[in-house]
Amino acid sequence: MFVRNGTSVLKKVLTCPPTFLDEAAPINEISKKYQDQPLDKEKLLDEYQQLLDAYAKAGVQVEQLTPQESMTNSVFARDFGGCVKEGYILGNFKEPLRYAEHSAYEEKMKELGIPKLLEVKNGLFEGGDFAFLRENIIAVGIIERTNLEGFNELKAGLEPLGYQVYPVPADSRYLHLDMCFNLVDDNLAVAYEDGLPTEFKQLLQELAIEIIKVPEEAIFQHGCNLESLGNHRVLSLKQNKDVNDALREHGMDVIELDITETLKAGGGPHCMTFPLDRI
Template sequence: MAVIDGTSRLRKVLMCRPDFLVSAAPINVISEQYTEPLDHDKMMQEYSAVVKAYQDNGVEVVQVTSGKKMPNAVFARDFGGDVKEGYILGRFKKPIRFEERRHYEDIMAGLGIPKIAEVTEGYFEGGDFAFIDEKTLAIGVIDRTNLTGVDEIRKQLEPYGYKVYAVKANPDYLHLDMCFNLVAPKLAIAYEAGLPEDFVTLVKEKGIKIISGTQDMIFKHGYNVEALGDNRVMSLKQNIFINEALRSEGMEVIEVDMTELLKAGGGVHCMTFPLERY
């Protein structure tokens, strides 16, 4: 069984070690701030802490590595999306990530997970992929995914009964998971003011409450969290506002201390590709 939605119990994930991440490639508004080499030992410690946090909470972690031509492969989320029937292979926009596509396709084949859709003409990265409920998907059209890619996915998933909504936002936000995340079946965190009104309306019509923060929190990975199911969520230790707000809604917040890996432009959600969630 693969992934039935975005908030059921997370049982198995795919993660990639940052073995070849040396510097923050200036390909988004976060990473372009950092010109000095990254502290590799610190990144490895942070990566290991996330792996341990998953394992301590009953999540199996499949760990892989990449190669010198794939420094940003640590952000495993981005190669595609995963639904109950199989996975969607995306298509990267930035050349620095081109090599990852075949790399992750081979990994998924080795894991025996069928490819049920593929973007070949447009662009689509997994950071833009989000469940709203079991049959409703939101795909961000922000910086790395375009409408052509969304249309390709929509057509290929339609036979499985999925409805796909495109969500446009400021390109500086990079991916949808930087400004919106579902953390429980009826609870989300987001920079609401930066999302299209029709999307916010859709979310609220589904009975989902939105904890809204500031735009500045996007660039500090405040919304980039991972739902573990059973009202649990993994978040950054420094996300004080979000973490307290989530606890006030009855959520258990598992905090991880991460600062160095963030400089490359991704957080906990970006590093995690869900393989089993039910």
């Protein structure tokens, strides 16, 4: 068994150092604000080390992809696919900037001994759109980097394994589902509720998932880009003061990371983490 849901105890992850992330390529609403600006390499590496240190302290084993000059955005490891109990799904990147990551991550997963269940080949699918709601219920964002064709391929591959797969269309400015919705505990999520479709909100109600609401502007400040560690623990950003206060009021142990430079490229802690093992 590899990853059985999104909120049980995280034991092992795959990440990639931001070695070649030199500037914020204008491929999302956040990075467009910083496009062509040099990023502070020392700060990027320090922020990545913060993530590693937090995982070490939490007892999470970290595997690392070797960075390459052709993969400037590979620090956002989440996006190459998704992982379930039986193995992983290889996605299909939309942006040419990220094409080289496809084979690199595929080789790394082979090296780690994690079987490829299916590959999205005709449509588009990126892992930032992949979210467990329950062990057999998966939500998939159809936003900017995953399209309906990719969703249908994913659904066709997962349904025979007993998974229910639901589409979550949203404004393309939100980039990925994990930018506007994130499950942080079994029955608790952080989300920009008004940006979610009615059918999805009804599903959350049926599953008794409570939402900590954030305003739309929080999406672009990574207010929802959190990583559940299990046992009511969550990685967040130091700047997410209101979100973090609300999480603590709901009994969560919030581990704050002082990450700001990496965010300029468009991703936060959730984007930087590909789960390999949740028990």
